[in-house]
Amino acid sequence: MTDLADLIPPHDPAEDTLATVGGMALDAIPLLGPLAGRVLDHALATRERERRHEFDTAIVDEVQRLAERTNAALTVADVVNSDEFLATLARTRREAAETASATKRQRLARAAASTLDPGAPERAERQHYLRLIIELEDIHIWLLAYFHDPRAWLDAHDLSHAYGNNFGGSGTGPLEAALEHFGMTLTQPIEGALEELERRALASPQLRSFMTQGGMVQTRTTPGANAFLQYLGEGDPADAAPPVA
Template sequence: MPDLSALIPPHEPAEDTLATVGGMALDAIPLIGPVAGRVLDLALATRERERRNEFDTAIVGALQRLAQRADETLTVADVVNSDEFLATLARTRRAAAETASTSKRQRLARAAVSALDPNAPSRAERESNLRLITELDDLHIWLLAYFADPRAWLDHHGLLSTYKNVASGNADGPLKHALSSLGIPLSGSVEAALSDLERLDLANVSPRVLRPTVTADAMFQSRVSTRGRAFLAYLDEGNPAEADPPAASPI
């Protein structure tokens, strides 16, 4: 497959701004009336183009990676003639424009390209995974990776020594320790994300499971379901123990 990167229109946010304000100093313009509307329109349009460019770049990267490992040669005709890929691309492009998360846009791009992968899961599984990618944010994904093996995540990040001589405790203790190391409180947003993982049958992380006192081994056991593990494998983001912390205020 030829390099498709050259087909992506370049994004020039500086040119957008200059064309709109005519070289005037932004801090000299009161944000009132019609000016406020123009500023919002400019911000939305500029950010939309940035996200579109970033998403298209991710799509091309995913296509090129697939072409390098596909059992058969992947051609441009395969791409443009695939109704399933084009339909999925349209859906994921809309979702990519509505998220502030770069990681989520990359997941959406990989999900779109998986429609061309002969070794990908069934269409029903891909549809299910795409719905999850669209619904879940970076915090959900990090929590799922953490609960795949809490001991491994804590050990990889140098936090396991705290529990060296602990004989019992509750499972949300290590989670609070992990979150604290990332500067994230165990707040309502975290609890809501845990509830989502439970509701979607991705992990067994309800308060009734995390808060009772259990043995040390039970504190660190995996709480990710079979569906959750399949989803993590589909995301293909590396060893869950090495999962990056979620970005601030993911959308």
């Protein structure tokens, strides 16, 4: 498998055009003119090349990691002759080029590599998980990790007081304590993400309901969401940190 990395085209970006105009004032650049168009085109092309090289490297790393984990005697021929792997690679490459999240690109790479794993879920389930990786943002994934076991997450981050000092309440307090631990607040976008998870039947946060102390921190994810977290293979959900706002 060490030869697989040799198939990745080298990343050798051309001289950065942005450096040429980087010191110019904005009002000196004809924003609707050809110069601005060339600068923006170059910026997009450069970033696309960077992301593609990064993604191709992640793919190789994931395939090599798979071979080591499963002791599978994978060869380069096995990889490049797999129709499902190549089809998934084409799709994930497109998605990777369009996301600013390095974490999502890594998940896409892992999803592509999983098509070569004999112990992976069935194809239909993998396709479902790939759609979730594409459609959900990093905050959605963290919320799933948190609600997988709020008590374990809070305990792992020394935030047991967020529920331990209460006889009862809603799940809002513990979640707010979790977010504040990382300098975040329960904003409308996060509430929107919670609604999305509920709409997809992945979690049932019930933040506005009054519950017992135990109910405030009980598991709120569905079995399907728990299986998805396991498929992602990102370690103990209690260790997950929310993305930087």
